[in-house]
Amino acid sequence: MNSNSQPIKLFLVVAFSCTSLLVSLILVPAKSISASSGSDAVRGASRREGGLRLRSDLKTLAQGTTFNQPPIPPGPPPGGRVRGGAKRGTLGCPLTKPDLTAFVPFTEEANSVINVWGQTTLERPSWFFYVPYTKDLPYVVEFVLQEDPESKNSKEIYRKAIALPDKSGVIRVSLPTTAPALAVDKQYRWFFSINCDQQENSPWTYVEGVIQRVNLSQATVKELETAEPLKRYAIYAQKGIWYEALTTLAELRQKNPQNAALQAQWRNLLGSIRLDDVAGEPILPRTP
Template sequence: MLDKILINKAFAAICLTSLLAFSWAVPQQVMASEDQPREGLPGRRIGGGTRGECFSTVGRLMALVPETNLGFTKKAYPNFLFYLPQTSAPAMVEFVLQDESRHSVYETTFTKTNSGGVINFSLPGSTSLPPLAIGKKYNWYVSMICDPENRANDIVVNGWIQRVELDSNLTKKLEQTSPFERVNLYAKAGLWHDALATLAELRTTQPNDFRLAANWTQLLKSEKLDAIAQEPFLNIKIQQSPELSIK
């Protein structure tokens, strides 16, 4: 029995030491740009203290973006991940995507339940919503709305995203690998949004996989977001609100 325990511990140690080494290098295609920021962009990854009757003191709103506030993607319609804290009552949440001129590209609202957790939201691909332009930066916001009549009490986080073009070699590798191996390729290429979303999708479909859970924690820890590593994923269908518009 002791030998079995020691073997299990050794196996766990091997798994932990063989986690993906997430290092967020800027993609080569972006490094060549004179506009590439060297010290990140202004943003707010973590929301302020909760306030208002509909909020509890459990957790804080978080945008899952790198410390630079800028994440890269190869996707025309990428995923955005954020953490919604537990609330004492259902609350409205607003997602807004803007271009560099602060023009609204996409907006939607949805209602969260009392529960807290991680949202993996995919920008919907449709004829009315153009794909993200390669090389351009977009600012995205998530707001928790306690009082729709007084938006000054919103709790808001925001980050930036930029779509980059991949070289043919990396594109071919991505097409030939499994989703788990793809996470590592995304990470090495500096594609934060794609690595995070792919790993989140794997964790949702395989919630009891130790390896995926450990890699999820390591990935978040690489950008000091591991405070919510043990939080569940919320299955909320986000649809375009009729009162908001896609431009």
């Protein structure tokens, strides 16, 4: 009896050990999968919540946000060119559709004079241009900024050679920290120019306008400090601060390239200054 019971006990111990090991091997991955699934679910819920909040904010903006273009400041009108104006059969850059375009508000006066003018609150703002030409073309491109735009002795304070992009689209030109800061309540004239035929010494194709730095009220500045990007965009648009409104919305679009509501808001903003024809052009990545 005792001699037979020993093998049975040994068998039971081995069987129990194997069973325990098998259960542990099954349960540990199950816990890992459960924890991973829970983490994925939280991340998914967070993304969905963020997406819903973005759509909700955009719906509110679409219903009440318009760009309030401020009046031209006193003094000589700024003038300028919002389109490059290349023409078929003339020297210079070839005709394209759309043409070289500055993303800036403009007005057309009764005497056919166009005024290209906008406000910023920044010492070093950014400009956006639709460029129809690409880097495979041997064209020279420059951005120039001058102070005292109405003076005969206008002083150039910044000049930058611009590399043409890989494909046609909207490029961003920012004033760097090495350039003088814009002064408050002072006007500056900018030029974005392309020379397409250097050997023939043909005229440059260019756009130009005037920018003025202004201060916002302390209450508005405080509101901007805590506002989400979409709210900041709405504040700038309502206050007539073109350059920050455009830059804020452009950055949002680049971070959310597939968001249809942001694309619609972008079209609305450009449509409000009659630049519908370039509203669908891609915003290209910033070059180093």
